[in-house]
Each structure stands twice: as C-alpha cells, then as structure tokens.
Amino acid sequence: MLQLIDGYRTFRSGPVETPALRGVSVQMEPGTKLALTGPSGSGKSSLLKCMALLDQLDQGSLQLDGSSISHLSENDKAYIRGNTFGFIFQHSHLIPVLTLMENVLLPIGIMRGKLRPAKERAEFLLRRLGLAELARKDVRLLSGGQRQRVAIARALIHPVKYIFADEPTAHLDTETGRKVLELLFELSQSEKVAVLLCTHDPRHTAVMDRVISLQDGRVVAQRSQGEGEL
Amino acid sequence: MNHIFFMIKIALLSLLRRKVRLGLTLSSIGVSVFAATFYYGFMQQSYWGLGESFARSGQGHILIAQNNWFEAAKQDDHRVPRDEMEELRQLILEQPTLARDISAISLKRHFTGLVGTSEGSQVFVAAGVSPEGYGQLMGWAPITEGEPINEYAPYGINIGKQLAEKLGVQVDDGVALMLSTDDGRINAIDATIQGISDSGSRARDEVALTIPLPAALEALASDQIDVMALSLYETEATQRVRSEVAILLKKTGSKLTVRSWDEVADYYQNVRALYNRIFGGILMVLTLVTSLAVGNTVLMSVYERSQEIGILRAIGGRGSYVTRIFLWEGLLLGLMGAALGLIGLFAFEVIGNLMGGIWMPPPPGSSKPYPLTLMLDSLGVLSILGLCLVVTISAAFVPAFLGSRRNIAQLLAHACAMLIFLSPSLSRDAQAQVLDLQAGEILKKIDQAFPGVGIDSLLIETKFIDQKPGGQASTVSYRVLRTPQNSLVVSQSDKPGQKLVILLNDKGMWMQKEGSRQAIRVSPAQRLLGQASHGDVVNVRYSLDYEAQSVERQSQGIMLQLIPRRNREAAYSKIVLELDQTQTLRTAAYYALSGKLLKKALFSYQGYKIQAITLTDALYQERSTTIVFGGVKRMKSEAGMFSLQRMLMAAKLISEEQL
Numbered sequence: 001m002l003q004l005i006d007g008y009r010t011f012r013s014g015p016v017e018t019p020a021l022r023g024v025s026v027q028m029e030p031g032t033k034l035a036l037t038g039p040s041g042s043g044k045s046s047l048l049k050c051m052a053l054l055d056q057l058d059q060g061s062l063q064l065d066g067s068s069i070s071h072l073s074e075n076d077k078a079y080i081r082g083n084t085f086g087f088i089f090q091h092s093h094l095i096p097v098l099t100l101m102e103n104v105l106l107p108i109g110i111m112r113g114k115l116r117p118a119k120e121r122a123e124f125l126l127r128r129l130g131l132a133e134l135a136r137k138d139v140r141l142l143s144g145g146q147r148q149r150v151a152i153a154r155a156l157i158h159p160v161k162y163i164f165a166d167e168p169t170a171h172l173d174t175e176t177g178r179k180v181l182e183l184l185f186e187l188s189q190s191e192k193v194a195v196l197l198c199t200h201d202p203r204h205t206a207v208m209d210r211v212i213s214l215q216d217g218r219v220v221a222q223r224s225q226g227e228g229e230l
Numbered sequence: 231m232n233h234i235f236f237m238i239k240i241a242l243l244s245l246l247r248r249k250v251r252l253g254l255t256l257s258s259i260g261v262s263v264f265a266a267t268f269y270y271g272f273m274q275q276s277y278w279g280l281g282e283s284f285a286r287s288g289q290g291h292i293l294i295a296q297n298n299w300f301e302a303a304k305q306d307d308h309r310v311p312r313d314e315m316e317e318l319r320q321l322i323l324e325q326p327t328l329a330r331d332i333s334a335i336s337l338k339r340h341f342t343g344l345v346g347t348s349e350g351s352q353v354f355v356a357a358g359v360s361p362e363g364y365g366q367l368m369g370w371a372p373i374t375e376g377e378p379i380n381e382y383a384p385y386g387i388n389i390g391k392q393l394a395e396k397l398g399v400q401v402d403d404g405v406a407l408m409l410s411t412d413d414g415r416i417n418a419i420d421a422t423i424q425g426i427s428d429s430g431s432r433a434r435d436e437v438a439l440t441i442p443l444p445a446a447l448e449a450l451a452s453d454q455i456d457v458m459a460l461s462l463y464e465t466e467a468t469q470r471v472r473s474e475v476a477i478l479l480k481k482t483g484s485k486l487t488v489r490s491w492d493e494v495a496d497y498y499q500n501v502r503a504l505y506n507r508i509f510g511g512i513l514m515v516l517t518l519v520t521s522l523a524v525g526n527t528v529l530m531s532v533y534e535r536s537q538e539i540g541i542l543r544a545i546g547g548r549g550s551y552v553t554r555i556f557l558w559e560g561l562l563l564g565l566m567g568a569a570l571g572l573i574g575l576f577a578f579e580v581i582g583n584l585m586g587g588i589w590m591p592p593p594p595g596s597s598k599p600y601p602l603t604l605m606l607d608s609l610g611v612l613s614i615l616g617l618c619l620v621v622t623i624s625a626a627f628v629p630a631f632l633g634s635r636r637n638i639a640q641l642l643a644h645a646c647a648m649l650i651f652l653s654p655s656l657s658r659d660a661q662a663q664v665l666d667l668q669a670g671e672i673l674k675k676i677d678q679a680f681p682g683v684g685i686d687s688l689l690i691e692t693k694f695i696d697q698k699p700g701g702q703a704s705t706v707s708y709r710v711l712r713t714p715q716n717s718l719v720v721s722q723s724d725k726p727g728q729k730l731v732i733l734l735n736d737k738g739m740w741m742q743k744e745g746s747r748q749a750i751r752v753s754p755a756q757r758l759l760g761q762a763s764h765g766d767v768v769n770v771r772y773s774l775d776y777e778a779q780s781v782e783r784q785s786q787g788i789m790l791q792l793i794p795r796r797n798r799e800a801a802y803s804k805i806v807l808e809l810d811q812t813q814t815l816r817t818a819a820y821y822a823l824s825g826k827l828l829k830k831a832l833f834s835y836q837g838y839k840i841q842a843i844t845l846t847d848a849l850y851q852e853r854s855t856t857i858v859f860g861g862v863k864r865m866k867s868e869a870g871m872f873s874l875q876r877m878l879m880a881a882k883l884i885s886e887e888q889l
Contacts, residue, residue: 018812039838041675054544055639074635075548082546089642091670093541097243102236107545109236154545170674170773174686174714200678203686 002051002162002194003027007060009046009217020046022217023060030161031192033185035205038214044198045166047214051196052085052164053077082111086155086193088165088184092147094139094154101126101135104153111158118157125153129183145176152184156191163188165197169204177201233551241558244531251527252563258523259567259622262516264574266614269512271575271604273505278605280498282465285491287429288357288440290336290459291468292475293489294318299457300489306412309454310486312337312447318484319458325478331471334461336360339446339454343409345389345397345439351408352396354389354439358446376401376425379442386424386442390435394426401426407441411451419449430598468492517621524563524625528556532633539633540641552634553627560626564619571618572611579604669791673773676807676815679840680768681859687867688712689887691860694764699852709884710765711865716872719765720881731881732765735872742877749874764845764855766801767820767831775800789813802828814838863887 009021020043028034028051036044049055051062053069062070069080081087094103101122108118126132129149134142139150148168155163165184169177181197181204188195197204205211213221245252285291293300294315296308319335322328339358344351361381379388387405389397399405401423408418421441429435447453462471468490475488492498532539539552582588588602682688694706707722719732729744732752742749770776776793791807803825808817818831827848834842844856865887871880 039678041838049639052544054642055637078543078546078548081544087541087544089541090674091537093537093544093642095240095538095541097240097247098236102239106236106542109233110542110545110547110551112233200683 001027001029001063001065003063004047004051004057005061005063007047007050007062008058009043009050009055010058011046019217021050021057021060024214024217024219026051026212026219028162028194028196030194031189032209033188033195033197033207035208035211036196036198036214037200037202037205037211038220039200042214043217044214046217048164048166048196048198052087052162053081054087082107083158084161086158086160086163088148088151088155088163088168090167090170092144092151094147094150096140098139099135100131100137100139100142100150103139103150104157107154107157113158122153122157125156125187128187129153143176145180148180149183152180152187156187156193159191160193162194162196165195167198167200169199169201178203237551237555237558238562241555242562244535245559245562248531251530255523255527255563256567256570259520259563259618260570260574262520263568263571263614263618264578266513266516266617267571267575267606267611268578268604269509270610270614271606272602273509274607274610275603275605276505277498277502278465279600280501281492281495283429284495284498285465285468286461288359289491289495290338291462291465291491292460292471293457293491293494294460294475294479294486295457295489297485297487300487300494309339309456312453312455315455315458318482318486321482322460322475322478325474328471328474328478331462331464331467332460333463334362336362336364336459336461337443337455338457338459339443339450339452340456341409341446341450343407345393346406346408347397347399347403349398352393353437354393354407355437356407356409356439356441356446358441358443358450361442364440372428373425374428376423378425379440381442383422383424384442385419385421385445387421388425388427388438388440389423390438391426391428392432392436393438394423396436399423407439407449409449411449412454413451415451417449417451419445421445428598430592513617517617520567520618520621521625524560524622525629527563528559528626529629531559532556532629536633536636536641539636540638543634543638544642549631549634553630556626556630556633557623560623560630561619563626564622567622568615568618575604669778670773672791672807672809672813672815673776673778673793675813676772677774679815679835679838681839682712682862685862685864686713687865688862689865689884690862692768693856693858693860695856695858697854697856707860709887710768711867711871711880711884712769713867713872717765717769718872718877718880718884720884722885729881729885731877733872733874733877734765734769740874740877744878744881749877764857767829767843767845768857770801770805770820772805772807776805 004024004026007021007024007026008019011018011020022043024043024047026034026047036047038044046055050057053062057070060070061068064080064084069077072080095106098106101119104122104126105115105118107113108115123132123135126135129152131146131149131153134146139147142150151168163184168184169180184195185207187193197208199205208225210222210224212219296310299308315337319337322332322335337360340356341358342353342355345354346352359379361379364378364380373388374391376388377386379386387407389399394400397405403423405421405423406418407421408416411417427435427438427440429438441449460471460475462468472488472490479486479488542552542555543549582602589599590602592599677683682690688711690710690712692708692710694708696704696706698704709720709722711718711720715736717732717734719730719734721728721730731742731744731749733740733742733749739752740749741752772793775795775797777796779792779794788811789809791809792804793807794804795802802820803823804821806819806821807815810816814835815833817833820828820831822828829848830846832844832846833840834844840859842856842858844854846854865884870876871883
C-alpha cells in the first residue's frame with residue numbers, strides 16, 4: 001500500500017508562497033483505481049508528483065508497504081520509480097529518437113533488465129493496445145492517442161504495482177481520450193496494478209474505485225464507488 | 231549491455247537531430263585536431279631535420295673526448311693523443327654490437343686561421359677530419375662543386391660556398407692556410423680547393439673549411455685530437471650506442487667521456503624548448519576552443535531535452551545514467567570531430583603532393599627554402615586523439631551533471647530550468663520564478679479557466695453588453711449550446727421576430743433570424759470582424775491550437791507570452807497574452823493571418839474561473855463588448871441539432887431549457 005500522511009508542499013515564487021498541498025493524507029491500495037479531481041491549481045498534480053517520488057514533500061511522510069520512502073536517497077527513489085511505479089503524463093513524453101518498441105523497452109534498458117523476455121512482454125502489450133504493427137515506427141509519426149498508448153505500454157513493461165497518470169487525455173479529443181483510458185483501466189485490471197489518475201473530467205471519475213476532490217491543496221471530499229455524486 | 235545500447239543510440243541520434251549545430255561543433259573539433267596534428271607533425275619534422283643536420287653535418291652522433299673537453303672554455307688543455315684515440319677506435323670496431331650500428335669513426339681536430347689567395351684572405355674555422363669517414367660525417371653538408379676530401383689528395387680541402395665566393399676561388403684553385411701551431415709558432419701550408427660545400431647555413435658556410443686530418447696535424451705540428459666522432463646508420467640508435475660505449479670506456483678504465491649529439495647541441499635544445507612551448511600554447515587555445523564548442527552544444531542539448539531527462543529519471547534512471555548519455559555525446563563528438571580533422575589532414579597532404587609539395591621560405595640563418603613535410607608517429611597522433619576525447623568528454627560533463635540533477639517535476643514541466651544554468655547570477659527567488667514559467671501549463675490553465683470546461687455538451691448563458699460611443703449601452707442575452715465540434719447560439723430577445731440563431735459547425739458559420747426562411751452564411755473573413763467575431767474569442771483553444779512559447783518577463787511581475795497558431799483550426803495567426811504574477815491571463819491581443827491586430831480582450835475572474843471578457847475591436851476602438859458568463863449546465867445534444875435544417879428547432883429547445 002502507498003500512503004501519504006499529512007503531506008505539505010509549498011512553491012515559492014519571489015515573495016509569494018503558494019501552498020500546493022496543505023496536510024493531505026491519501027492512501028492507495030494495490031489494484032485499485034483512485035482519481036484526483038479539482039480545479040486548476042488545486043494541487044492534484046503536486047500530490048501525484050509527491051506520491052510518485054517525482055517531487056519532494058516539504059513535510060509529511062510517504063510510505064510504501066509500511067516503510068517510509070520520502071527520505072530515501074535519490075538513487076533509492078530512482079530504483080523504486082523504475083521497479084514499482086509506472087507513469088503516464090499529459091504529453092506522452094516519449095524519447096523522439098527511439099522507435100516505438102525501443103521506447104517501450106527503455107525502462108528495461110535503464111534498469112538493466114533482460115531484454116529477451118521484456119521484448120515478448122512488449123509485443124504482448126502492444127498487441128493489446130493495437131500498436132503491434134507500428135513497433136518499429138518512429139514515435140514522432142504517431143498520433144496523440146497512439147503516443148499515449150505507447151506510454152501505457154512503457155508504464156507496464158515492468159511488473160509495476162502503481163501507475164500514476166497525470167491528465168493523460170488532456171490533449172486528446174474526447175473519443176480518443178476515452179479509448180486510451182479504457183485501455184489503461186483494462187490493462188491495469190488484468191495486471192492488478194493500482195492507478196492514480198489526475199483528471200478534470202467528471203466522466204472519468206465515474207469508473208474509479210475512489211475519487212478524492214482537492215481544493216486549495218486540501219482534500220475537500222472523498223467518495224468510493226457507489227456512494228453517488230460528489 | 232542493453233543500457234549501453236540505449237545510451238549510445240539516444241546520444242547518437244540526438245546529436246544527429248540538430249544537423250547544423252552538429253556540423254559547426256564537428257568543424258570546431260576537426261579544425262582543432264587538424265591544427266594540433268599538423269603542428270605536431272611539423273614540429274617532429276623540424277626536430278628530426280635539425281637533429282639530422284646537426285649529427286650529419288660534421289658533428290657525428292656520438293662524441294668521445296677528454297672528461298672536461300665538452301665544458302672547458304679553453305679546450306687546448308683537454309685533448310687526447312692520436313694513438314690513444316686510434317686504439318679506442320679499434321676497440322670499438324671490434325665490438326660486434328657496436329660495429330653493426332656505426333657507419334664511420336672519425337677523429338677530429340678543430341683549429342682556426344686565415345685562408346688566402348693573392349687577392350686577399352678570410353678567417354676560417356677548420357675541422358681536420360679522418361678522410362675515410364668524411365662522407366658519413368658530412369652527409370648533410372653536401373659538396374655542390376668538386377669532390378669531398380679523401381685520402382688520395384692529402385692537401386685537398388673543402389670550403390663553404392660563401393667563403394669561396396668571398397675568396398673568389400673555384401675548385402682546383404690553390405690557397406694558402408695560415409695558422410698557429412700548438413706550440414705557438416706561425417705556420418702556413420698550401421692547399422687545393424677540392425670541393426665547395428653548401429650546408430644551407432650562410433653563417434656556417436662563410437667560415438667552414440674541412441681538411442684531411444694528417445694535413446691538419448702536420449700544419450699544427452701536433453698529434454693531439456679533440457674528439458672522436460661516431461656516425462651511425464640510424465639516428466634512433468644513438469642512445470643505445472652511447473650506453474654501450476660508456477660501458478666499454480668504464481670497462482677499459484678510460485678517462486674519456488661519451489656524449490650523444492643532442493647533449494652538446496645547445497641550439498637544438500633551445501629550438502626544441504621553444505617549439506614545445508609554442509605547441510603547448512597552441513594546444514591550450516585549441517583545448518579551450520574545443521571545450522567551448524562541445525560545452526555549448528551539450529548545454530543546448532541538455533536545455534532542449536529537459537523533458538527527456540525528466541522522463542528518463544522518472545522511469546528509474548539515476549542522475550548518473552542521464553549524465554552518461556551526455557558523456558557519450560561528448561565522446562561521439564570527439565570521435566567524429568577527430569576523424570574529420572584527420573581526414574582533412576590527409577586531404578591536405580594529398581593535395582599538397584599533387585601540387586608538387588608545399589615549400590617553406592628559408593628559416594633564419596639559412597639560404598635554402600625547404601619542403602613542408604609532416605612527421606607523424608602513431609604515439610603522437612594517438613595522444614592528440616586521446617586529448618581530444620578527454621577534452622570533449624570533460625566539456626560535456628559539467629552541463630550533463632548539473633542538468634541531470636534537476637528536480638524531476640520541473641524537468642517534466644519543461645520549464646525554463648536551464649535558464650538557471652545560463653543565468654547563475656539569478657537569485658534563488660528569481661530562479662523559482664523562472665521555474666514557474668511553464669509555458670504549456672499556462673495555456674492549459676487558461677483553457678481550464680473558461681466556464682464549463684470538460685463538459686462535452688454544455689449549455690451556457692451569456693450576456694453581450696455592447697458599449698457604444700457616447701455612453702449608450704445595449705445588452706443582449708445569448709444561450710450557447712456547445713460541443714467539442716459545434717456551437718449553437720440563440721439570442722434571448724422578448725420581441726417577436728428578433729431572436730437570432732447562429733450555428734457554427736465543421737462546415738462553417740451561419741446566421742438566421744427567427745421567422746426568416748433561410749440562414750445566411752458568414753464568411754471566414756466576416757467571422758473575424760465585428761460582433762460575429764466575439765464568439766470566436768470564447769472558442770479559442772489555447773493549449774490545443776496554439777504553440778506554447780517561453781514567457782518573457784516584464785516589469786512589476788507582468789509576463790508576456792506570444793503564442794503562434796499551430797494548426798488550421800486556429801482562427802488567429804498569433805495571440806499575445808499578458809499574465810499577472812500568478813500566471814493568470816489578464817489581457818490578450820488577437821492577430822489576423824496578415825499580422826494585423828484584430829482585437830483586444832480584458833479578462834475578469836470569479837475565483838479561478840473567467841467571469842467576463844471585455845473585447846475591443848482594433849478598427850472600432852470607441853466601441854467595446856463585454857461578454858458576461860452566466861449559468862452553466864450539462865445538456866444532451868444530438869448531431870442533428872447542429873444542422874442547417876434543424877437549427878431553428880434546436881434554438882427553441884435551447885430557449886426553453888431551464889438554467
């Protein structure tokens with residue numbers, strides 16, 4: 001279980017201090033789907049980045065399976081990000097000089113994993129995501145939706161436990177965005193991976209196990225599936 | 231190996247992405263390697279030429295003399311009897327390991343005097359030399375006229391070219407030599423000019439005179455020898471022969487000392503020291519140029535690829551992994567640049583040879599031009615290549631190291647993180663401000679500030695307050711049904727027949743008044759003018775249709791961002807956004823494709839949502855229109871509602887909807 005306890009994060013811009021997180025506590029159980037919603041500037045992305053070890057908390061504790069990981073060394077954090085977490089961002093953030101397949105395999109290369117079994121898994125994921133025929137294609141030639149699907153495959157190439165998705169459909173049209181999310185949820189369910197999704201779109205929250213609503217860096221509402229509208 | 235494959239591939243292909251920059255950087259490195267290798271080859275050739283000319287122009291490779299003869303100011307007291315030298319010569323020639331390297335052994339006696347004819351006399355500096363070894367000893371001071379001295383002409387002498395000119399003598403002319411004997415008496419002998427030599431050194435050839443040793447000793451009334459000179463087949467064998475002779479002398483208990491030619495060649499040593507210093511200076515400059523070129527290239531690369539660095543780190547890459555990618559870039563730049571430099575050098579040599587060689591003007595003290603040749607040895611070239619790689623890798627290290635250790639969240643946001651690199655003088659607060667300027671994020675934030683964002687089929691109520699010159703104002707309410715592809719605008723007038731319906735779909739824009747039979751098409755040009763254009767401002771998709779650009783800081787915390795269109799969906803060629811300290815959009819200026827300013831908008835907020843937009847048309851500045859957003863609700867819509875045929879029916883439904 002990934003658990004943030006009483007997390008604080010403040011950004012400083014000149015004399016102005018902008019608190020992004022003010023004592024937020026969130027827990028993410030394995031295999032569940034958790035959505036973060038709220039208006040722009042409410043702290044969704046900051047919370048996701050702090051939980052994903054992409055940013056540093058000013059105060060509070062982040063625990064993975066009961067052990068604190070917020071104060072680990074950068075190398076240890078990198079190890080956890082590489083082996084336990086997967087990421088899908090608004091912009092797919094693919095490496096433009098690599099092919100689609102190489103982008104998917106990149107985490108294996110970085111973590112010095114074995115390429116042969118990873119290739120089989122990559123082919124499986126790309127088949128599931130409808131990209132098998134484009135495996136050798138230059139990622140710069142892909143559409144936005146295809147790029148996001150590549151990002152999903154890359155996030156799942158390792159047997160990760162948690163996927164962090166920061167508004168992955170923000171730059172896609174409604175239909176493409178819907179398909180991308182469907183694929184993400186379908187794969188995460190079959191792989192038993194927990195998903196933390198930042199979104200503005202209320203339609204996306206409908207399929208989540210739990211929805212946390214943020215405003216001004218605080219959790220203002222929470223609901224679990226079946227508890228009705230926020 | 232996988233991680234190395236990925237690193238090299240990313241490094242190589244990233245370099246190739248920026249071809250012009252790569253070309254310039256490789257040119258800088260190539261020119262540096264060319265220059266360093268060229269100068270090194272020239273220097274080695276000069277050392278070799280100078281050494282050979284020294285050893286083979288009368289000096290000999292190995293010198294054996296009395297202990298103090300080499301240092302003593304007055305060498306007369308430190309000579310060796312000829313018999314002793316002859317014994318030593320015999321002993322050396324009996325050593326098989328020495329004999330195979332030695333081409334000749336000459337005994338030498340130096341003296342000075344006057345050489346004269348009936349017309350006049352000139353000073354000479356003479357060397358009495360065993361005639362049998364003369365050819366080997368003087369190989370680099372060639373006889374240009376006549377013959378070298380030999381044992382068959384006991385009084386035949388060679389003189390320098392300039393000395394012959396001064397005396398006005400030619401080969402076979404007779405001259406008289408006047409000199410002092412060892413015991414101080416004046417003596418004179420007759421000699422014949424057997425040959426005229428040209429060493430290329432004017433100063434030397436003005437006084438040079440060579441005479442067979444027996445004739446010299448006879449004229450000097452002496453049996454004392456200055457030095458024994460060993461000529462070698464290969465100059466490279468000098469140190470080995472020197473060591474063996476030293477051992478031999480020690481073994482025989484001789485008091486004589488052995489020196490190699492370079493130990494007594496002060497001029498050679500001075501030239502070498504000077505050339506080495508110049509080469510060191512050149513290397514420093516080239517190192518600096520290469521470092522700056524590579525450092526700048528990698529710095530730009532690190533800056534441009536902030537997001538890539540961010541993602542590599544996000545998916546598990548350590549800072550050192552990212553650093554190594556850029557070090558690979560440095561290494562590849564070094565290898566490619568060095569190859570370019572060496573190819574250039576090879577081409578230069580080939581072209582030079584085809585042109586019959588490149589000739590250099592005579593050096594100081596010389597009268598002969600000489601061909602420019604480069605002497606390159608593998609160790610020297612490899613050292614230059616090694617230095618090149620060390621420099622390129624080192625130059626890449628600093629930007630790579632700093633870039634790879636930035637905050638991942640900032641890297642992913644592709645903020646102007648690297649501006650901190652470029653402006654280290656920025657205060658921490660200023661740095662934090664720079665990092666806040668996330669161009670793409672700002673556009674997204676603007677889009678999200680519009681009411682009803684994220685709802686696919688939305689009904690929104692708006693008021694258009696038209697402010698006319700003279701203070702008159704009129705207000706019209708509209709209801710807008712909006713989907714991502716279409717919009718239907720219905721004016722809410724109570725007067726019958728005054729209701730106006732505006733349809734915007736993928737085929738264009740139409741207007742129809744209630745009661746009229748036909749809709750009027752609004753052309754794209756009309757859409758950008760007057761009232762019809764106001765709806766376009768509301769429909770601008772800043773983050774989708776416009777390119778996020780870096781933000782320019784103005785005074786008092788105001789920031790400007792110019793966003794050009796990035797696709798055909800964009801109605802305007804560019805928009806200039808003015809943002810306040812919290813990066814909230816305050817005003818925007820919209821420009822036509824022709825570059826002309828069309829209108830300006832002033833944004834008012836309620837919380838973080840846009841509440842009103844006041845638009846001023848550039849052509850009718852005395853008039854302004856304020857769009858005030860009212861209630862928002864989700865409303866089901868069908869594609870048919872946005873067709874020309876059904877637009878009035880749809881308008882009725884919209885008007886009747888409860889908000």
